[in-house]
Amino acid sequence: METTDKAELAILSEISRISNSYIELPQKLQRIIEVIARGMEKDGASVFLVDRTGKAVTLTAAIGLNQETVGKLTFPFGEGIAGWVAEQKVPLALENPFSDPRFQYVPETGIERFKSLTAAPIMDEDRCLGVIFVLSTAPWSATSSDITLLTTTANQISGVIKGAQLFQNIKDRLAELATIYEIGMALTSTLDLEQLLSLIATNTTQALRAQGCALRLMNLSGVRAPATAAPARYVSDAVRDVDARLGEAVAEKTAREGRPVLVEDAGRDPLLVNAPGAPPISIISVPLIFHDAVTGVIALYGRQGDRPFSEDDLQFLATIASTAAVAIENAAMYERMEDLATEARTRAQELAILYDIGSAMSATLNLDRLLRIILTAATMGGTGLGFNRAMLLLTNERTNTLQGMMGVGPASWDEAGRAWGEVSRKHKSLMEWIQTGELFEHRDSELNALARSIRVPLDHGEGVLALTVLEKKAFNILDGASSPVVGKELREALRVNSFATVPLIAKDKAIGVILVDNMFTMRPITDHDVRFLTMFAHQAALAIDNAIIHSNLETMNKDMRIMHEQLVQSEKMAALGAMMAEITHEIRNPLVSIGGFARRLARKVLDEDAKKYIDIILGEVTRLEGIIHDNLSYIKDISTQLQPGDLNAVVREVIALYDDELRQRSIALVKSLSESLSPVLIDLQQIKQAVINIVTNAMEAMENGGILGIRTYPVEGGREAAVEISDTGPGVSAEAMHNLFNPYYTTKARGTGLGLPITHRIVKAHRGTIQFKNKEAGGALFTIRIPYGPGRGA
């Protein structure tokens, strides 16, 4: 007995020494059972501990058994000897356990070596912490002192376990705090929202030994997430499926209540009745709260078979969540700010480009140069807008059409590669390009020819080009083939299916269109591109408007100079006219005497020679009188006595007048007088004179005979009546062309050069027009057009 006591004491003191050593619980237990087995002179011992579920025991230390099963062999309460003892909380000695109905044989353990066993529960008050076994290879009938010793040992082990648990608790707590601290540090280390969410997820998943994490965000500044029904913003891969099934319901409740939610078993929780067959896992879900508002929900999914999450876990997650909420809000705000900054940067870049282009454009008032700058800017990469090809069309108010002015862009892939390669190699800015003048050296390209061939009527308002002007809006044509506003003709001319048009608007008026495409790179034109192009077009339109105004001013200036010259000319003419009038009168009187007496003489003289001389005098006098007549009628202002007259009748009179002469000059007359010519308001005498002047010219032009053509016809539209006189002479010489209507211009030895000027003035007095041209077949053709009164035609 003493021996036993001594041995007992030795065992117990050994155990307490082990308990106080600084080794981990499993090692302690291992040592302790070694001591017991030795002390009780047995060759096997083991310890089962209640596991995390609190409803089963797991083999934690063993001697004499297969070490492989340590940590793996588990008996639920009530099953096997270990389970029975743990549940019944009473010691049990079995001399022949293999025949006991409670025994469960697990071959992997190697238990069959043993014959007998004794087990005692490890108790903490009335809570069972585990079971200790002593195994004997020899048949062994345990004495009560054996059982007492084992029970005492179990009590000591209980103390060891509790101490270890306490220590573990403190360690866990410390670790938890460390984790919280670490997570806190991690969370403030990044402002990248995605990275932050991933950090939160992995840290909490690790810290709580969870399967995975899902994060939902809502009401965050700049983060679009309508409500709780949003899919997770971040979800660990491992729980993607289960979150898709359960996440929203849990998050909704969490967000709605603003409190943590603990789901012990997803398979049975009433919250998840709508997700039948949910796996039996535990879920904790905690709201992210920032400034009293729920900004998100963080949820952790437990592992299947693990003990459910505890209130402690929930508390832990809530602690992390409070830090995470702030970090997430900051990151979201930063993200938004970054977006804004990026936007501001692009805007600034675009504005810089526009400024560059703007100053380039303002450097010229020459329209052609300006258009080239605009189109180069539209097609240049880097400092330009970077479209592949660009065309510019301007409206023509007079004809109410849209007219292609210029196109810039490479004709082929080859050329595109070369041109753009060159640009990027030289890194030239638009300004540089313009200043070096290289910009303007482009030969006439195919695209330019195409652009210049485009004419679009604006009356009908059909087609994308016309609509761009009429509706003053941009079109981004993604698929021309299916677009109702894009005609086949345009698509085939451009050889692209996608392009964009923007109006050129200056002072609220659409003055043209810019058309761009990416024929070679096929890069889709984005709405952003179109917006930028629109801004660009606005600036371009103002520059074009300025250039047009300038050129109008220039022509106006020129017109005024011409008018002024004409005025000076007409003043000169007036002075000259007055002088001429004076002279002609002074000449006319003596001519009357000379001619008058010569005539009288002719009647009295019989000598043939004398008669011949007198005829010469009379001839010259007649000619001089003709000159005077012409001069005077040119000089005097033409005031017309308009009355309805028949142009055909006038023509017939003139023909009758020259009938003989035509025959003498062997000139054939071809006349065609329109039947449908209604009377026109004319001064008969004057129009007759106008026609005579042209007819005499025609006759004089055909020295060796020819054909005189006279035609009358109503001008298309019925607004004018026309007389057309043609000859088969040499035509009007280049020099004469510029002087035809200048008084005193003549190429004839005996001409006054007043014929056509008089005709011109007469026609002008009738508000008509006179035109001439040299026929291709030879000879000149003059056309007089007299308008019908305002009452007709229109």
Place this chain on the structure above:
Amino acid sequence: MKKILVVDDEENIRKLYKEELEEMGYEVTAASDGALALAAMDAAKFDLVTLDMRMKGMDGIETLRRLKEKDSAVPVVISTAYEEYKHDFGSWASDAYIVKSADTAALRDAVKKILG
């Protein structure tokens, strides 16, 4: 025999008109300016007057007015180197308006038409 007064400041024209009209069988008196013409009108009654427009001293328009004051019924043929007066006087103040020409046919026609 019908009497005609020729008023013209060009001597050769007076002579030409006188010979041409006398050849037609009229009795012709010539005056070289407006004042003399009016004096001649006082001295005798004329069946027709040919009147130049531009003369030294009193011009044709003034002469025409005064002459018509004396004898509003006397036919006047304006004979002038100025074509442009035609519209102004042609129709209302005179009975005929001819532009002076070496070919006196126009004058002779006008006179014959008035005096028969």
